[in-house]
Amino acid sequence: MNQTVDFPNKTNAVVSLPLRFVLIIPFVFQIFLAVGLTGLFALRNGRKAVDNLVNQLQEKVTEEVEQHIDNHLALPQQINETNASLIQRNLLDLEDRESVQRHFWNQLQIYGEYTDYIYIGYAEGGFDMATLEANDKSTIQFSETLSAGKSLIYSVDKNGYPDQYIDSYDYDSRGRPWFKGAVEKRATFWSNAYLSKQIIPNFATTVSLPVYKDNGELLGVVANDIYLTGISDFLKDLKIGKTGKLFIVENTGFLLGTSTEDPTYFRPDETAPAEQILANDSSSEWIKESTLYLESQLGDLNRIKVPQRFQWQFAGETYFLLVTPIRNEQGLNWSVISLIPRSDFMAEIEANTRQTIILCVASLFIATVSGILTARWISKSVKLVSTTAKDLSEGNLDVKVPTQSLQELDILAQSFNAMSHQLKASFNSLELANLELENRVQERTIELEKEKERSEQLLRNVLPETIAEQLKENQDAIAEHYDEVTILFADIVGFTSLAERLAPLELVNLLNQIFSQFDSLVESLGLEKIKTIGDAYMVAAGLPMHREDHVQVIAQMGLAMLDIIESYRRENNSDLQIRIGMNTGMVVAGVIGTKKFIYDLWGDTVNVASRMESSGEAGRIHVTQAVYEKLQDIYHLELRGLVEIKGKGEMQTYWLLEKKSVEI
Template identity: 50%
Template sequence: YDVRCYVCHGFKIFLNSPILPAECGIKGDRKFVQVVPFSEGENLDWLIVVVVPESDFMERIQANTRTTIHLSLVALILAIGVGLITARWITRPLWQLSQASMAIANGDFERRVWVDRSDELGNLAKAFNQMSAQLKSSHEQLAEYSRSLERKVSDRTQALQAEQEKSEQLLLNIFPAAIAKRLKDNQTAIADYFPDVTILFADIVGFTTLSSRVSPIQLVSWLNHIFSTFDRLAEKYGLEKIKTIGDAYMVVGGLPVQRPDSAEAIAEMALEMLKAVQEFCIITGQDFQIRIGINTGPVVAGVIGLKKFIYDLWGDTVNVASRMESSGLPGKIQVTTETYHRLNHKFIFQKRGPITVKGKGPMITYWLLENPSNLPQ
């Protein structure tokens, strides 16, 4: 058919072409045209022509496009939100586990992870909490064991220190501190020369007769009391006790540390020894008396031998001091001329005169009587 489209003012549509929308223009506006054949029976054979302006057609498409874009944006936002929520839902327990692990690594065994879910992350959190509780229990047990071990070590250390102090004190009761240190340093033999020391010997008069009248226990008890008093006096005056032999007592001043007033210290001690024995006799009702001899001069002092060490003195000064004691009188202090010359400016003496000393011949000796500064004014 050759049909003129009155609407399109002369635009022809050929029906032998596909029946599709075509374009035409009216007053410059683009239109979409669609021709559809319509027939009913033998007498009705029409063509249906549909003309739609481009603006109306594209408005619906553009509206649909805008709706699609809006829906897409909403879907994108929803997807991002759901993704963030899902990621947070998944990663938050992992972050909590990471923080709790770091806290436990820093010693905070109280840290727990609270995840209220029953999936793998929930099971992991429960396992982590159990591990944390076990670590806390193990840490507490280890800490308690450590404290117990520290207490034991402290107790053992204190006990060892106490034993060392006892041993040290025992060693100092036998040797002067300087000599004890040298012995601990494995010095085998010690022999030192001292040019000026003062030596005191004392013994109890009639000790042998006394021992036959009292029991040995009583006699030793009395000796212990007397010699302990002498020990305290030696400590008071800074003197060095050397030894006791039976009822004899030996003390020296001026060693192992030399001192210029050793003779004065020995003289003061000797006077107090006489007073101490007198007081002891008053207390016990016994008649004890002692003889004291003093001498000043050079000696050699040291420790020799391998067993049962003793710090001892050697030299003529020692022998003369012993002779001053053995040749003295009960209740008296006999000193040599050497000692007298050291003390006559401070103490009161009485000249005894010459006596015969075994191995030395005649010697001038003196009795030490008193220190004037101690007399009542």
């Protein structure tokens, strides 16, 4: 049967494109777009990753410097506080001046590595002083009376008693900056740094503390001079990336130390005394130019209250520049400035980017040639099928579409050949397809239910169950106030040096091994793990559900953590240790934000717990007075004494030792 099919006439002109063109152009465009975007995002992500890495490195190095400075400067304050306490308790009699002088001399025998002058200036202007000179010879210097006036210098014998007269001079302690500063502040006072008068000068600073009677009458000012050489030596041992550098500037603008061998003082001539160098006038270009840049951006380094970051162009390089203030209420006012060139981290990334671009261009060329050849092959087969289809539409039903090498075109040919049969069977196929679709929908529904259960389980692993339920009901910010919560912070001691010795995978495995045991403790004790940040571990008790024994159970957790570390040390012959800090009190806890939910705590209680850890000692649990009052009847605790806590001042703290045995 021949039947002719009439095709409608084209009344509107339609632009028709060759199949070869339609296949090649989009294919090549997609490859070009994918290659270009891949290279662009690779470079941008590489730069972003480098920026984050450098920021973390600078923060870690600056934190080490701050910690070292805090530790180094703690001793002179302790010496002054000890002497003031002895005087106020009448254990050091100021009327027995010979005993005062010998007491200072004895302290020099212990602390001579850090200070060579320990003394007291009396309210009337006189003074008593013990010194350790450059030739390791000791002297005793004192005014003839407690009033200002003639002062004498004596050498001392091996027992610290005055031996031979050396010289005399007039002196009034009341006019000295260290005396006036302490009296004005009525507290510890730090003088500006200065250079000692030795052949090889050392930076030093004077730390003074006023001493009063119970009625408020001034007895005098105790003081000592401490060398800052140890800080410079520490800076030179720092490794800041490949070529990173760091220096410290005082509020006066003078350099105090650098991580390089650049000079921090100069002599106008060989016989002249050494003079300090202003950072913005240093002979070292990188110190001078970076200081001038910061002054142009900030106006005055003394005005900054929090760390400031900059990207600075110098000598054709981009430097990451971080300035961090070190301040205290007693007058200490320094700035730590670190610089790391981007090239320390970007050189390899940029080389890989160039190789990626070359490979992408080569791939684009190969893909284009391949696309052209493939398009020719496909268009030839399509043209054969379309010619046969046209014959069929004109009524030539005897024409058969030949078998095609391409599967899709072969299916099309078979469709033309068996169209009538397929049309008849299409209804049965449609019914079967509907049934299969229903089965698939049911299977998919079951899969979605399982996925929902897995998602909810994951949410319960990240957040407390009650918080997770609230979050599912309402995704607004969740915050609750808790009157009694105990918090524990733990931090691995020496993590930076450990990270330098171990490969990254070994370091992660070590942390996972230890923190997994901590997690088991948390689960067995019914505590709430808050988070881990690097090598730090934070856990709390008393939330989100209140429990009466929140302090005791956190104490139990801390002691168990020390046991875990001790077991690891024995089994692995390791020197690994942790510091632990505890505090109890009021907090606010909850979940904020809309992305990457995390359950966190806020409040002064959290800050003090963190300070307990950072100011503690390796292998010990450092606790506050509030924790002591809760545990003193159940646990053995040891008084540590008054400790200067950053941001809080002096606090009475204790060491948690062990649980008391039950008496039967």
